[in-house]
Amino acid sequence: MKSEIRTTFDLMQACAKKLGGEDVILRMNGCAYEAYDGISYKSESGAIMIDMRSGLDDTASMRILLHELAHVALHVRKMPCTDVALLKPNSIKESLIVTDEVMREEDEANLLMKKWIEWARAYIDLFSDRFSGMENEEAIMWALTNYY
Numbered sequence: 001m002k003s004e005i006r007t008t009f010d011l012m013q014a015c016a017k018k019l020g021g022e023d024v025i026l027r028m029n030g031c032a033y034e035a036y037d038g039i040s041y042k043s044e045s046g047a048i049m050i051d052m053r054s055g056l057d058d059t060a061s062m063r064i065l066l067h068e069l070a071h072v073a074l075h076v077r078k079m080p081c082t083d084v085a086l087l088k089p090n091s092i093k094e095s096l097i098v099t100d101e102v103m104r105e106e107d108e109a110n111l112l113m114k115k116w117i118e119w120a121r122a123y124i125d126l127f128s129d130r131f132s133g134m135e136n137e138e139a140i141m142w143a144l145t146n147y148y
């Protein structure tokens, strides 16, 4: 049974479970890596984690969530298990090393994020009555969560 969606965070969580799978745990308490607004990884117990900063504007929040969910959808098998879930926000000052493979995965994640957003925009245009009164980003996440 679907739990009730009352807040933006509820909607983000429901969207995460739809696109990334039921095992995704979304947290909005910031990132251990100071350089990033969002990261996805496997915890040492194997849980699929997405950590994001709170307080970003709606567009940035939605794009970061969908980008990280694209990593989950595309790259989960390659994700290393790490203990960063236990670290305080901003406690790691260095950025991750950007290899060619990391660059390729970033491009793949951005492509899938754009594909999801384009699909949602087309859907919202077709069935605009289902989205009356919703902000743009809310409508996109709602479309992906309920109709994708």
Ligand SMILES: [Zn+2]
Residues within 6 Å of the ligand: 067, 071, 105, 106, 109
């Ligand atoms: Zn990325």
